[in-house]
Amino acid sequence: MSYFAAFLKMKDLELSQTFRPYHLSYLEELEEQGKIFARGPLEDGTGGLVIYIADNFKEAKEMAENDPYIVHEARELSLHKWNMTTGK
Template sequence: MSYFAAILHMEKPELNQQYRQQHLDYLEQLGKQGKIFAKGPFVDGTGGMVIYSAETIEEATALAEADPYIQAGVRRLELHEWGMMK
């Protein structure tokens, strides 16, 4: 299992609240499946980050691109494999 950091850059702040609950529900569903390691907004309002737990970059990409924020263009996705240091 690998970790992938999805940085969700704010693109359309005027639509953020409209899609927020769908985004949170989506992440909650993935969390129950063990696909979310960590998540949260940036305190400066510029977006947020989700760290996915996935087998491949392709799986992580599919999970991240299915987020309602990304689907609606509210946020722009930047995805990187994360080498967590313990």
């Protein structure tokens, strides 16, 4: 398993507010499946971050692109493989 960071840059605030319940429901379903490591909004209001757990980039991209925020063009997606390291 690998980690993939999905940055969801704010594109349309009104659409983001409209699709927020669907976005949260979608992520909750993926969390129940063990496909989410972490998630949350950026404090400055410019978007959010989701860390997906997937076998490969293709799988992570499919999950990220099916997020209602992306499907309805409320947010812009930037997806990157994340090589997580931990402190001491």
